[in-house]
Amino acid sequence: MNKSGDILLDSGTNELEVILFYLGNETYGINVLKVREIIVPMPITKLPQSHDHVEGVIRLREEVLPVINLEKVLNIPREKIESEDKFIVCELNQTKIAFRVHGVKKIHRISWEQIEKPDDLSTGRQPFASGIIKMADEMAILLDFEKVVIDISPKVGINVEAVKALGPRERNTKKIIVAEDSAVLRELIKDTLYEAGYQDVQFYQNGKEAWDYLESIGDDKGKNPLDTVQLLITDIEMPQMDGHHLTKRVKSHPRLKDIPVLIFSSLITEDLQHKGEQVGASGQISKPDIVRLIQEIDKLVL
Numbered sequence: 001m002n003k004s005g006d007i008l009l010d011s012g013t014n015e016l017e018v019i020l021f022y023l024g025n026e027t028y029g030i031n032v033l034k035v036r037e038i039i040v041p042m043p044i045t046k047l048p049q050s051h052d053h054v055e056g057v058i059r060l061r062e063e064v065l066p067v068i069n070l071e072k073v074l075n076i077p078r079e080k081i082e083s084e085d086k087f088i089v090c091e092l093n094q095t096k097i098a099f100r101v102h103g104v105k106k107i108h109r110i111s112w113e114q115i116e117k118p119d120d121l122s123t124g125r126q127p128f129a130s131g132i133i134k135m136a137d138e139m140a141i142l143l144d145f146e147k148v149v150i151d152i153s154p155k156v157g158i159n160v161e162a163v164k165a166l167g168p169r170e171r172n173t174k175k176i177i178v179a180e181d182s183a184v185l186r187e188l189i190k191d192t193l194y195e196a197g198y199q200d201v202q203f204y205q206n207g208k209e210a211w212d213y214l215e216s217i218g219d220d221k222g223k224n225p226l227d228t229v230q231l232l233i234t235d236i237e238m239p240q241m242d243g244h245h246l247t248k249r250v251k252s253h254p255r256l257k258d259i260p261v262l263i264f265s266s267l268i269t270e271d272l273q274h275k276g277e278q279v280g281a282s283g284q285i286s287k288p289d290i291v292r293l294i295q296e297i298d299k300l301v302l
Contacts, residue, residue, distance in 0.1 A: 011278035012248030014112050014241055018133065020105040020140055021088065023076040027105070027140040029133050031237055033267050034145065036089045036096065038104055051152045058087075058098060065089065067098045073148055074128065078102065092146055093266045093287050099145070108135060115142060115239040117181065117205065130181060131239045146266050146287070147184060166294055171197035174301045178203045179210035179234040179246060180264075189233075189264075189290075196294045207234065207241030211249055218255040225256050230301045233293075236265040244279050251280035260300040264293055 018029040019038070039060070044067055046056040055067040067087065071078060087098040115131040130144040176198055180186050186203050193201050204210040210232070217225045232250060234243035247261045260282040268276070268286035276284040283296045 011275040012244045014245035015109060016112060016237075016242065017107055017109045018140070018142070019088070019107050021086070021101045021103060022105060023071055023074060023102050024078065026076060027138060028101075029108075029140045029142045030088065030090070030145065031142075031267070032107060033272060034090045034092060036091055039087045039089060039098075041085050041087055041100065053152055055100065060089065060098075063096060065096050065098045067100060068148065068152065069100045070143075070148070071100065071102065073152075076102075090145060091269060092149060094269075094289075095149075097149065108133075110135065112207075112238065112240055112242045112245070117239045130237070144182060147182065150184070166196060166291065169197055169298060169302060171298075171302070172199045174198060174200060174230045175228060176201045176231045176233060176297070176301075177210055177214065177229050179207050179232070179238060179243065180204075181206050181235060181238040185235075185287075192290045192294070196297075198294075198297065206238040207243055207246035209240075210234065211241060211246055214250060214256055214259075215253070218253050226258055229259055231297060232259055232261045233264050233297075234261065236263060236267045244275060247276070247281050248279040262293070262296055262300070 017032040019032055019035055020027055020029050022028065042058045042060070044056040044058055047054070050056065053068055053072045055069050057064050057066050070076070084103040086101055086104050088101055088104070089096065089098050110133065114134050116134065118129045118132055128144050128148055129141045131142040133140040133142050176193065178186070178189060178201060180189060180203065190201060190203065193199075204213065214229065214232070217223070217228050234246050236243040243263055243265065247263065250256045250259060250261055261280070263276045263281045263284045264287060266287045268284045273284060282300060285293045285296055
């Protein structure tokens with residue numbers, strides 16, 4: 001399978017393409033935009049004192065990539081023969097990583113409306129599920145690959161301490177809306193914004209919930225929306241409504257269009273910058289660069 005850059009959708013359609021793969025008897029999905037390529041397993045160099053879920057590293061066209069075994073991460077018993085294994089090479093948070101899976105099925109184009117937030121993320125492999133994909137012929141679990149990586153190596157997550165170096169500013173009067181489906185990242189973003197001085201922050205679990213709130217502000221003819229909300233920060237991948245579609249709606253609304261929108265996502269790469277630009281984003285920051293996020297917020301609201 002070639003690079004996912006060959007399969008691009010129009011921005012803001014609230015659609016995505018997912019690659020379905022399997023581990024044991026379970027079907028999982030990953031956003032095509034995260035996938036650089038899918039390859040057969042290569043020789044692995046083991047690393048001393050590495051995490052149990054990290055098999056080692058491979059050398060792929062002059063790049064050294066860690067290999068994460070999803071079978072071990074999710075504690076899935078093997079049902080298929082070894083030769084069917086594939087490496088899904090991804091780019092997440094400015095880092096390339098290979099994930100070992102038992103096999104790859106096909107690509108589906110779906111709407112974010114077909115993805116529901118799981119009700120219970122407390123046990124088993126469910127803590128790594130970001131959504132349940134409902135299709136006509138089957139269901140699949142959309143995995144939170146960023147959480148898998150952060151659980152193995154917390155240093156790749158958001159660094160709250162780095163925010164302290166920015167220095168104090170008068171930020172506590174600004175009202176910020178954040179759309180982020182990951183509970184872990186909501187807490188990290190909350191901590192970093194508070195550390196910087198942005199304390200009037202309201203969080204929503206997906207783009208649809210954020211849009212419902214913003215639309216209610218836009219419908220209130222008695223107030224200027226900018227007096228109520230000074231900034232929207234949004235992830236891209238979210239059930240029900242993604243960040244590109246949310247941004248497009250805000251920028252297309254006659255009374256909301258002047259609200260700055262910052263996209264904060266692991267999907268921000270040089271190849272995909274144009275998608276945010278097409279929907280009118282005021283800025284795009286790649287996770288986990290929280291310092292740059294605060295700097296960009298300062299430029300837009302101070």
